[in-house]
Amino acid sequence: xxxxxxxxxxxxxxxxxxxxxxxxxxxxxxxxxxxxxxxxxxxxxxxxxxxxxxxxxxxxxxxxxxxxxxxxxxxxxxxxxxxxxxxxxxxxxxxxxxxxxxxxxxxxxxxxxxxxxxxxxxxxxxxxxxxxxxxxxxxxxxxxxxxxxx
Amino acid sequence: xxxxxxxxxxxxxxxxxxxxxxxxxxxxxxxxxxxxxxxxxxxxxxxxxxxxxxxxxxxxxxxxxxxxxxxxxxxxxxxxxxxxxxxxxxxxxxxxxxxxxxxxxxxxxxxxxxxxxxxxxxxxxxxxxxxxxxxxxxxxxxxxxxxxxx
DNA sequence: TCGGGTTAGTTGCCTGCGCAACTAAGTGGT
DNA sequence: ACCACTTAGTTGCGCAGGCAACTAACCCGA
Numbered sequence: 001x002x003x004x005x006x007x008x009x010x011x012x013x014x015x016x017x018x019x020x021x022x023x024x025x026x027x028x029x030x031x032x033x034x035x036x037x038x039x040x041x042x043x044x045x046x047x048x049x050x051x052x053x054x055x056x057x058x059x060x061x062x063x064x065x066x067x068x069x070x071x072x073x074x075x076x077x078x079x080x081x082x083x084x085x086x087x088x089x090x091x092x093x094x095x096x097x098x099x100x101x102x103x104x105x106x107x108x109x110x111x112x113x114x115x116x117x118x119x120x121x122x123x124x125x126x127x128x129x130x131x132x133x134x135x136x137x138x139x140x141x142x143x144x145x146x147x148x149x150x
Numbered sequence: 151x152x153x154x155x156x157x158x159x160x161x162x163x164x165x166x167x168x169x170x171x172x173x174x175x176x177x178x179x180x181x182x183x184x185x186x187x188x189x190x191x192x193x194x195x196x197x198x199x200x201x202x203x204x205x206x207x208x209x210x211x212x213x214x215x216x217x218x219x220x221x222x223x224x225x226x227x228x229x230x231x232x233x234x235x236x237x238x239x240x241x242x243x244x245x246x247x248x249x250x251x252x253x254x255x256x257x258x259x260x261x262x263x264x265x266x267x268x269x270x271x272x273x274x275x276x277x278x279x280x281x282x283x284x285x286x287x288x289x290x291x292x293x294x295x296x297x298x299x300x
Numbered sequence: 301t302c303g304g305g306t307t308a309g310t311t312g313c314c315t316g317c318g319c320a321a322c323t324a325a326g327t328g329g330t
Numbered sequence: 331a332c333c334a335c336t337t338a339g340t341t342g343c344g345c346a347g348g349c350a351a352c353t354a355a356c357c358c359g360a
Contacts, residue, residue: 001261002278002282003265003266003274003275003277003278003281004261004265006277006278006281006282006284006285007161007277007281008161008165008207009207009281009284009285010281010282010284010285010288011157011158011161012207013284013285013288014284014288015158017288029316031316031317048338049338049339049340050337050338050339057158057159057162058317058318059317059318059319060318060338060339060340061317061318061319061320061339061340061341062316062317062318063339064339064340064341065316065317065340066316066317084325084326084337084338085324085325085326085338086324086325086326086337086338086339087325087337087338087339088338088339111151111154114284114288115153115154115284116153118283118284118287118288119280119283119284123276123279123280123283124153124280125153126273126276126277126280127153127156127157127276127277127280127281128152128153128156129273130269130273130274130276130277131153131156131157131159131160131277132152132156132160133268133269133273134156134159134160134163134164134264134265134268134269135156135159135160135163137268138160138163138164138167138264138268179346181346181347198308199308199309199310200307200308200309208347208348209347209348209349210308210309210310210348211309211310211311211347211348211349211350212346212347212348213309214309214310214311215310215311215346215347216346216347218310234307234308234355234356235308235354235355235356236307236308236309236354236355236356237307237308237309237355238308238309
C-alpha cells in the first residue's frame with residue numbers, strides 16, 4: 001500500500017516537472033513529445049492514429065485532437081493510406097523532427113535529473129523490471145477483457 | 151529510460167482501472183477517495199484545505215472545487231477556524247465516512263489485483279523503496295526551489 | 301496603529317481529454 | 331451482389347484541473 005502511494009506521488013512530481021520544462025523550453029506537452037518521439041523511431045516517420053493512441057497512452061479522440069494541434073503547428077501531417085481508406089498515417093515533418101531534436105536534450109536531462117540520478121543502479125533495474133511486469137500484466141488483462149466482451 | 155516508459159505505462163493503466171472501478175461502484179474519483187481517506191485518518195476527521203492539496207496531489211483551486219463537489223454530496227463539510235479566520239477545515243461527515251468505508255474494499259482489492267499480485271515480494275519492496283526515494287527527493291528540490299524563489 | 305508583505309482560499313478562464321454517438325470504409329456470410 | 335458486423339477516425343459534449351488574478355485575513359516593522 002505504501003508502494004502504491006509512493007508511486008502516485010513519485011509519478012505526479014516527476015511528470016509535472018518534466019512537463020513544465022518541456023512546455024516552457026519547447027512548447028511541447030509530454031504526450032506531444034511522446035508522439036513525435038514515436039514517429040521519429042519509424043523508418044518512414046509515420047504511424048497510424050491507432051498506433052499513436054497506444055504509444056501516447058491516449059484515447060482515440062485525444063489523439064485526433066493532439067494531431068490536429070501538431071498539424072496546425074506544422075510538426076506532423078496526415079496522409080491517407082492507399083490500401084485502406086479508413087486508416088490515416090500521421091507523418092513527422094522536417095519541422096517536427098527539428099523540434100523533437102531540439103527538445104530531446106531537455107527531456108533526457110529531465111529524466112536523468114528527476115529520476116535516474118535519484119536512484120542507484122539496482123533500484124533503477126528493479127523499477128524497470130517491476131514496472132515492465134505491471135505494464136505487461138495489465139496489457140494481458142486488457143486482452144482478456146476484450147475477449148470476454150466479444 | 152525504459153524504466154521511465156514502463157513507469158508511465160504502468161501508472162496509466164493501474165490508475166485507469168482503479169478509477170473506473172471506484173467510480174462505477176461507488177461514484178468516487180480517485181482524488182475524491184484520497185481526500186476522504188486522508189480525512190478519516192485524522193482524529194478530528196478534518197484537514198485544512200492546503201493540507202488536502204498536498205494529500206490529494208492537487209492544486210489549491212482543484213481542492214476547492216473537489217471539496218465543493220463532495221460538500222454538495224454531503225460527504226464533507228467546511229468549518230472555519232476560530233484562531234485564524236483564513237483557514238478552513240474540511241471535515242468528514244458521517245455520510246462521508248460511510249461512503250469511504252463502503253469504497254475501501256473496492257480500492258484495496260483494486261490495488262492488490264492490479265499491482266500487488268503482479269509483483270513478488272522483493273519487487274514490491276523495491277518499488278516502495280525506490281518510489282519513496284523519488285517522492286522524497288522531489289519534495290526536497292521543491293523546498294529548494296521555493297527557497298531560492300524567496 | 302497603520303501600511304506593506306505574506307498566506308489561505310476562491311473564482312474566471314482556458315486546455316486537455318474521455319465517453320458516446322456518428323460517418324465512412326472494409327469484411328464476411330449467404 | 332447484398333446486408334449485417336466490425337474497424338478507423340472524427341465530432342459533440344461535458345468534466346476535471348491548472349494558472350493567474352482576486353479577496354480576506356494575518357503579521358510585522360516603523
